[in-house]
Amino acid sequence: MTSVLRILLWDQLTTEISSLKDIDMKNDVIFFAELKNECTYVKHHKKKLVFLLSAMRHFAKEMVEQGYRVSYVHLNDADNTGFFVSEVQRAIKRYQPKAIVITWPSDYRTLKMIQLLQADVDIDIELREDDRFLIHQKEFAQWAQKNKEIRMEFFYRMMRKKYSILMDGDQPTGGQWNYDAENRKFPKNKLDIPPTYQAVEDHITQDVINIVAEHFHDHFGTLTPFFFAVTRQQAKQALSLFIQNRLAFFGEYQDAMIQHEPWMYHSHLGLYINIGLLTPLECIEAAEASYRNHQTPLNAVEGFIRQILGWREYVHGIYWLKMPEYKAMNSLNAQRSLPSFFWNTETSMNCLKQCLSETRDNAYAHHIQRLMVLGNFSLLAGLNPVEVNEWYLIVYADAHEWVELPNVSGMILFADGGYLASKPYAASGAYINKMSNYCKGCQYSVEDKTGPNACPFNYLYWNFLMQHRPELQKNHRLKMIYATLDRMSEEKIKNIQMDSESFFNQLS
Ligand SMILES: Cc1cc2nc3c(=O)[nH]c(=O)nc-3n(C[C@H](O)[C@H](O)[C@H](O)COP(=O)(O)OP(=O)(O)OC[C@H]3O[C@@H](n4cnc5c(N)ncnc54)[C@H](O)[C@@H]3O)c2cc1C
Ligand code: SF4
Structure with a gap:
């Protein structure tokens, strides 16, 4: 006899999830399904699939060991239909539950599937708030309504106060909210970057690697070696190694990019937080404790906490506030198709090549690679938001639409017309040269502004600003840049336009 069927999705791998809060261990069944359609609706990176499927298998096993009743549909099961709605329908037939409970899914697409399911079955489906986020959707919407300009910095300050993080009374610790200046x-010198966390592969992960090799061999990315944590215990080890070994330099070198150093001082924890192996608050608290214990400087700790308490919660709020319209937005009318080198990494632009190869091998690139190299190029080249969003959703192990879409459409492409970011993150080669050593190994010259050897970012940057003058010139943060453009000679402008045109011709 089953009272309640409790459905867990592959990014809901925690016993703290709201759908399990009042579980009756004897009578309720927890339902997991490995769904072919979820693996292929976009062709996720092979490592991402191993991560998600292996983590789900490990979590289900732990639940069985703890005495829960678990129903688990494997990808290879003969009767597995591969679709969410039909798999839940089969489970309903098997267990005849009185009710179904699910925690609010992380993306709109899955929400629609749950609504479809509800229309098709007689049993009530209770959808519960996902309280793993630190601000509920309704509260975010109220905050957004109260503020004319919904900027991340103000949201972040509100969250610092709400959770009393890095606060001394009602004042920010150290007297400042933000230590980005440091x-x-x-x-300046060679860095001694600590090795990253490497999980030891067990037979469950090995089985999943074999399945991915067999069923998803045509997906993007390198399958092995596989090194991500797949259990909460392993993810906690990764967190503690980050706090001990990397956090101190997180802020200082947050934007730096060094050839053949894909991991830098970043945490590599986002993929675990996003599926429930770690909570955002425990990462924030571990970082704050490290500062309070005099192990880590404030600029590093504040910088890290801002990413999780600020940016992560902010983009989640915007996603649910603005979906489904957000996904269709294309305020700059960008229509160019994604170049093939996004998949095969064959480009002579060294910065792009490095970031793309690391993405292929690791299902990871750090924030500034995603934003200022790959994202900046996508913006300047006018790549179509639909294709860019799909690419970003496929290639990163931490990619889920709620966090990928606002970062891509809002942060990099300005497709939302400036709702999320106050100005486009557009930059010339000078920024990449300042923050990386990629230009040293590039066939283009970052010093040259136009001509066959010139860094394409240099002329594409100005070409972008010229092309989008009608939409952007009123933006007060771009006033100085447009003033510089207005001082340019006609000849220089012509050269920029000609170089851009020939670059785009080659691209297509
Ligand atoms: C174009 C683009 C696409 C992105 N797509 C994703 C995505 O699909 N999934 C994803 O989790 N993050 C995404 N990000 C945000 C960020 O780049 C990644 O969270 C980060 O690189 C993950 O690596 P890390 O865990 O080492 O993060 P760290 O650099 O160590 O940062 C710590 C944590 O802060 C949070 N964080 C930092 N920046 C952001 C941000 N802009 N939005 C939301 N959370 C943030 C993450 O939880 C991250 O783990 C994207 C950023 C850009 C510019
Ligand atoms: S010169 Fe331009 S294309 Fe080459 S690595 Fe530097 S920024 Fe990238």
């Missing part, structure tokens, strides 16, 4: 440097 951050974002390029190292």
Whole structure:
């Protein structure tokens, strides 16, 4: 006899999830399904699939060991239909539950599937708030309504106060909200970057690697070696290694990019937080404790906490506030198709090549690679938001639409017309040269502004600003840049336009 069927999705791998809060261990069944359609609706990176499927298998096993009743549909099961709605329908037939409970899914697409399911079955489906986020959707919407300009910095301050994080009374610790002035440097000397967390592969992960090799061999990305944590215990080890070994330099070198150093001082924890193996608050608290215990400087700790308490919650709020319209937005009318080198990494632009190869091998690139190299190129080249969003959703192990879409459409492409970011993150080669050593190994010259050897970012940057003058010139943060453009000679403008045109011709 089953009272309640409790459905867990592959990014809901925690016993703290709201759908399990009042579970009756004897009578309720927890339902997991490995769904072919979820693996292929976009062709996720092979490593991402191993991560998600192996983590789900490990979590279900732990639940069985703890005495829960678990129903688990494997990808290879003969009767597995591969679709969410039909798999839940089969489970309903098997267990005849009186009710179904699910925690609010992380993306709109799955929400629609749950609504479809509800229309098709007689049993009530209770959808519960996902309280793993630190601000509920309704509260975010109220905050957004109260503020004319919904900027991340003000949201972040509100969250610091709400959770009393890095606060001394009602004042920010150290007297400032933000220590970015001390951050974002390029190292002067060679760095001794600590090794990253490497999980030991067990037979469950090995089985999943074999399945992915067999069923998803045509997906993007390198399958092995596989090194991500797949259990909460392993993810906690990764967190503690980050706090001990990397956090101290997180802020200082947050934006730095060094050839053949894909991991830098970043945490590599986002993929675990996103599926429930770690909670955002425990990461924030571990970082704050490290500062309070005098192990880590404030600029590093504040910088890290801002990413999780600020940016992560902010983009989640915007996603649910603005979906489904957000996904269709294309305010700059960008229509160019994604170049093939996004998949095969064959480009002579060294910065792009490095970031793309690391993405292929690791299902990871750090924030500044995603934003200022790959994202900046996508913006300047006018790549179509639909294709860019799909690419980003496929290639990163931490990619789920709620966090990928606002970062891509809002942060990099300005497709939302400036709702999320106050100005486009557009930059010429000078920024990449300042924050990386990629230009040293590039066939283009970052010093040259136009001509066959010139860094394409240099002329594409100005070409972008010229092309989008009608939409952007009123933006007060771009006033100085447009004033510089207005001082340019006609000849220079012509050269920029000609170089851009020939670059785009080659691209297509
Ligand atoms: C174009 C683009 C696409 C992105 N797509 C994703 C995505 O699909 N999934 C994803 O989790 N993050 C995404 N990000 C945000 C960020 O780049 C990643 O969270 C980060 O690189 C993950 O690596 P990390 O865990 O080492 O993060 P760290 O650099 O160590 O940062 C710590 C944590 O802060 C949070 N964080 C930092 N920046 C952001 C941000 N802009 N939005 C939301 N959370 C943030 C993450 O939880 C991250 O783990 C994207 C950023 C850009 C510019
Ligand atoms: S010169 Fe331009 S294309 Fe080459 S690595 Fe530097 S920024 Fe990238």
